[in-house]
Amino acid sequence: MSFQIRGLPLANFARLFNLPDTELASRSAVRVTADRHPGFPCRVSLRDARAGETLLLINYEHLPVATPYRSRHAIFVLENAIEAQLEVDEIPEVLRQRLLSLRSFDDAGMMIDADVMQGHELALAIDRMFESPRARYLHVHNAKPGCFAARVERARA
Numbered sequence: 001m002s003f004q005i006r007g008l009p010l011a012n013f014a015r016l017f018n019l020p021d022t023e024l025a026s027r028s029a030v031r032v033t034a035d036r037h038p039g040f041p042c043r044v045s046l047r048d049a050r051a052g053e054t055l056l057l058i059n060y061e062h063l064p065v066a067t068p069y070r071s072r073h074a075i076f077v078l079e080n081a082i083e084a085q086l087e088v089d090e091i092p093e094v095l096r097q098r099l100l101s102l103r104s105f106d107d108a109g110m111m112i113d114a115d116v117m118q119g120h121e122l123a124l125a126i127d128r129m130f131e132s133p134r135a136r137y138l139h140v141h142n143a144k145p146g147c148f149a150a151r152v153e154r155a156r157a
Contacts, residue, residue, distance in 0.1 A: 001130045002155035003123075005092065005140070007046045007084035008060075013077045016056055028059040032076075038097060041142065043075045046084035046092040046150060054079040062148035063139065065109025073147045090154040095119045095150065099143040102152075104129040107136050116143055126152055 016024065020029055034040040034049035040050050041137040042055065049055055056079070061072040087091060096119040103115035112134055117125050122140070129135050 044081040056120040067109040101141040104135045
């Protein structure tokens with residue numbers, strides 16, 4: 001089964017980089033500088049920041065559904081990020097090198113399956129979860145720390 005991994009749209013965050021730190025704080029966000037690589041995975045570019053690059057650490061609602069699974073958590077967004085443009089069935093390096101949690105959701109936003117795997121096993125886990133006709137989309141999370149990493153959809157034919 002073919003799939004498409006999607007990062008978040010830069011438009012959701014671009015205006016935040018011009019805000020002073022006090023205004024960021026009022027929005028539960030902080031400006032940080034990557035001090036190692038890997039360790040600061042950008043959810044827009046789907047790549048790890050290099051040491052010295054500036055990011056925002058933002059509290060982001062990645063699952064805005066009217067179910068008990070509604071969820072938000074901290075994510076990193078690189079300053080001047082370029083939106084990821086992944087090929088069908090492509091797994092970016094930022095996911096391949098981590099321990100991941102994969103969660104499957106139905107049309108109503110209810111979780112119907114979940115698993116944990118090493119990133120190099122992600123494609124097999126995606127295929128397995130999309131075998132269920134109930135699975136509408138998947139969320140990939142970094143298992144440690146467990147924040148939202150990317151959304152996976154069935155590839156359009």
